[in-house]
Amino acid sequence: MQLTCNFLPQNDGRCGWYEMLPTPPPASPLRGRAKADWVVLGAGLAGLAAARRLAELQPDAAIALVDARRVGFGAAGRNSGFMIDLPHDLSSHDYTGDRHKDLQQIRLNRGAIDYMRGIVKRYAIDCDWREQGKLHGAAEARGERALEAFARGLTTLGEPYRLLDAREMQAVTGTGFYRAGLHAPGCVMVQPAALSRGLGETLPENVQLYEDTAVREIRVGKPHVLVTDQGQLTAPGLILANNAYAAHFGALGLKGRILPVYTYGSLTRELSRPEIAALGGEESWGLIPADPMGTTVRRLSNGRICIRNSFTYNPNVKASANQLARVRAAHWRSFVRRFPMLTGVSLEYTWGGALCLSRNGGTPFGELAPGVFSAVCQNGLGLTRGTIAGKLIAEYALGVESELLDIMLNQPKPVGNPPEPLLGIGVRSTLAWKEWQAGIER
């Protein structure tokens, strides 16, 4: 069986998280032929966790971790940095769903946070790790209703939370934009590019990291052969951790089941002291919109503000210059609406990144062909889901059993999508309708 990597990771705008880091030392791309016991394709959160876990369990095995770009350059370093423990169903109006499934999701997410906390502490990874929880904010009546439904969902799940009124929201965020809020304590906030880079720099010795190494073609067999621009890698075991870029792998049954959807972030320049004084509020907080199609906002302790909103369906796994320009204008509107006291502050960076979604929130986790394992499709929650999918796929591949692995294996598989062009029309019109409904929450 032969798989062609039709779409390779692109630049997708300048990501502020990555740009704030120092320039990394030169990459070590693959040149020539190499052999390994395992190849992990993609060094995002899933790939970094899978390679590390394989190496922990098999210290004598040779593990190759391959990425087309630098670690932290892709979506793993482009996200808003919320390591979310609670259910986060983007397709529901209040993020929650079926109680049993939600409880299982919480166990998986917390398993990811525990694993990551251990690594960050052990290697002292400098990624602004903050166990400060997350706010949910509502700006209008519809948002308030969604917040109430979310609160009811959390009560049913036995999860702690605190409701905040408009005055308390302003005391934290500095803005009078939010009418109501909710604080949930279990979310961890991180600098995502710093976390990813730190994970890449502290991989076990038996992991060979090949960055700037685009895989063009995969020949599935015994062994598998991955063809890159300047060489090829051979290994009997392959873990797919290339997330949205796997959506074109028809021969493995992924095409037509998982979808590349883009979302976008912008980061302001650093606020001056007078601007910080004019804003008020606390030095560091992260806010999720009451409506999943609304705007995520973070204030960073280094005096910048991060905005995230807008979703687009990009089957070519690439954000166009037009999309980035449109989104930047939308981000500016969202920023000014919330922070009218900061209209002199510019957005320094705007970027996009690929999510991988399935229509039913299912995951193709497991062995897709002999010796080919999948940790793709995090349904928008890659910091926790990607991490746990990567860790557990390594354990599954090596026959290590656990309750968490059973939960993962019992997650629903992705259902089939309608064919194109119906799919594109359907996804684009649903996104447009939901964004319109989100109103000023956006």
Ligand SMILES: Cc1cc2nc3c(=O)[nH]c(=O)nc-3n(C[C@H](O)[C@H](O)[C@H](O)COP(=O)(O)OP(=O)(O)OC[C@H]3O[C@@H](n4cnc5c(N)ncnc54)[C@H](O)[C@@H]3O)c2cc1C
């Ligand atoms: C703006 C934005 C905000 C977000 N906010 C959050 C958030 O707050 N919390 C959260 O949990 N999630 C968030 N997400 C989603 C999260 O970033 C993703 O779910 C996560 O990155 C998925 O991790 P992954 O390892 O599965 O895939 P990715 O991070 O996409 O990694 C896949 C890797 O595969 C590599 N690759 C692909 N094809 C090839 C090839 N042919 N050859 C070599 N390498 C290849 C890519 O370069 C990439 O590094 C956000 C995403 C964006 C874009």
